[in-house]
Each structure stands twice: as structure tokens, then as C-alpha cells.
Amino acid sequence: MPTAPAENHTNRKIIHVDMDCFYAAIEMRDDPLLKGAPVAVGGSPDKRGVIATCNYEARSYGVHSAMASAHAKRLCPNLIIVPPNFDKYRHDSKVIRSIFAGYTDLIEPLSLDEAFLDVTECRQYKGSATYIAQAIRHKIYQELKLTASAGIAPNKFLAKVASDWEKPNGQFVITPDDVDAFMLELPVKKIPGVGKKTSEKLHNVGVYSCAELQELELLELTRKFGSFGRNLYYLARGIDQRPVITHYPRKSLSVENTYAHDLYTLDECLAQLPNLLETLKHRLARSKVNAPVSKMFVKVKFSDFSATTVERTSFGINDDLFYELMDEGFHRRDKSVRLLGIGVRFQNAESANFVQLPLEYIDDVFHEEWD
Structure with missing residues (x-):
């Protein structure tokens, strides 16, 4: 080996x-009545909100971050959902x-x-x-x-x-x-980037632990997983030479919104663009990014939770191009739409600091406070 x-x-x-369930912990600290109860921070179940985080009592019911608030309430009827206070x-x-x-x-x-x-x-x-x-x-x-x-x-x-x-x-x-000893026992699912699909691929060839992953040669891993195979090879051995980076240049900036009711037609989707565009331009004006825009993209999430992203090269923001991208994205599925997002990618960005926020939280940029 x-x-x-x-x-x-x-x-x-x-x-x-x-931090341990950070947002929920803050809310429990500030409201003693929440202590011992299943608590989550997120959007309203009636408005298709999403759970941002939850405490361990809520997690025992299967509630987790990024889950629809309505589904979380079904899993845990006594769940207290507190709106975020950024x-x-x-x-x-x-x-x-x-x-x-x-x-x-x-x-x-x-x-x-x-x-x-x-x-x-x-x-x-x-x-x-x-x-x-x-x-x-x-x-x-x-x-x-x-x-x-x-x-x-x-x-x-x-x-x-x-x-x-x-x-x-x-x-x-x-x-x-x-x-070396620690890595032999570590499950492959603990490796960053190994999600459900990659886990299934590895399990299909009998790989469940990093010890078993170490048996595969670099060439074989790159053949099966492309460039990610190289990461698998080294991380399975506990090798990671990345330094701590104190500042990430922003690679992308976007806004998105989940709608209370599905959008059934292209015209309904296009009618949302002016509001999204106004908010995106507001965020761009507030951002510290000096790099020029190199691409524009539109994200569409459908009623069955499948999603697609359409992007096109562009030198600067072209409002008309967003309409074209929305048209293409909408017609990729024969489904109603629950979420729309638009964004830009920047030229020569070296690493990602991609922050997506629901439209109602657009002024609450998570990462900017660390700059």
C-alpha cells in the first residue's frame, strides 16, 4: 500500500x-425561553423559506441547513423557526x-x-x-x-x-x-468534494475508507474522476499543501429569490428580471471588486428542485443578454419555476468567494465582514 x-x-x-450552530446559538443565548427547544434560524415555511442552521435538538429530528422550512416543520412539528438577525x-x-x-x-x-x-x-x-x-x-x-x-x-x-x-x-x-494511521480509518465521504455521486462511484469499486482509496493508483483515479482524482489521491494520504489565505479575490457575485408561488410561464419569469437586475447592480456598486465582468449567468430552479445554470461570455453587463439566458434556462425543463437567480463572473479571478443570498437578505453579505 x-x-x-x-x-x-x-x-x-x-x-x-x-462555531456550534452559530445563528441558533445566538438566538438561544438572547432568548432563554428557547433553551431546550428545537430551534432553527431561517425563512418562513409559508413563504418557501429555507433553514440556515438549527440546534442539536432540531437535528435529532432530521432537520438540517438548506432544508425547506416547510419540510423541517413536517419532520419536527414543534420546531421554532426564528427569522435571521444578521x-x-x-x-x-x-x-x-x-x-x-x-x-x-x-x-x-x-x-x-x-x-x-x-x-x-x-x-x-x-x-x-x-x-x-x-x-x-x-x-x-x-x-x-x-x-x-x-x-x-x-x-x-x-x-x-x-x-x-x-x-x-x-x-x-x-x-x-x-x-498515516488516522487516514487509514477515515471514510472517503469525509474528503471535501466527495458527495453522493462520487461516493457511489467509489463504493461501486469497493472503496469505502481512505485505506482502500490508497490502493488505487494516481493514473486510475484521474481516469475515473478527471482532475479531481488527483485531489483524491493526495487527500486520501492526508496530504494538503494549501496555505492559509487571508484574502480571496471575489470570483462571482449573484442574487437569487425563491418565490412564494411557482412561476408557470416564461413571461412570469421575465417579469422578475427588472427587480433582480436592480438588486444585482446595487450589490455591484457596493462591492470592492475592481476586475471587469467576463460572463453573465442565469440560474433557474424548478418545482421538482432540479436546477440549471446558463452562462455566456460578456464584456460588462448587458441587460438584454439576461433576458436571452432566462429564455434558454426556462425551456430546459417542462416544469414550473420556484427560484430565479442572476449573476456575473469576473475576469482573472484567482479563487472563489461566491456568495448567494436570497433577495430579501441582499444587504447582508456574509463574507464582507471578514475583509
């Missing part, structure tokens, strides 16, 4: 901090960021409630990443009365895996010496 060369397990000390979430996120900054400048935000920290050069607690993570979690609780989980490892991939190991309100350490 091929194993990872020792030199590929870097000497970095990476911490992945992940002003509170951004405030607490800033406090958490300031706590991170007390230990390192190398902070890579993934959202308001999680981030990677490179503490390799941190000298506090004699450079112990384990004690630094404990101190960060303790300080977050002291200042905000919120719990966080943490993973400590020599790279970002393993740190993120580790942060799930002792959730909630715990932490888990994978040392460089532990990596």
Missing part, C-alpha cells in the same frame, strides 16, 4: 475553528475575529462562523496549537457565551476534519505522527 512521504506532512500548525451575527463574528487576531494574522475566513488559523509562528502557550485552540474557545465563551469546536492538524484538510470529531464544544488534535 502506498503511503505519504513524511515530508508531505508539513510542520504547519493549523487550527480550524467552527446585525447580531455580524457583531458577534467581529468579536470572534478580534479574538483570533490576538494569536495570529494568518486567518482564512470561510463564513461568519468558521475560519482557518495558521499559528505556526505563534509563541503564546509555548507555541502549543492545542493550548492556543483551548484559549480561543475559552475566550469566545467568556465574551459571547457561545461555544466553538476546533480541529488542530498539520494542514487545512485535516484540521477541518478534526473540528467535527468532538462537536459540539470540543476539540481534536491530529499530530504529524498520527496522520
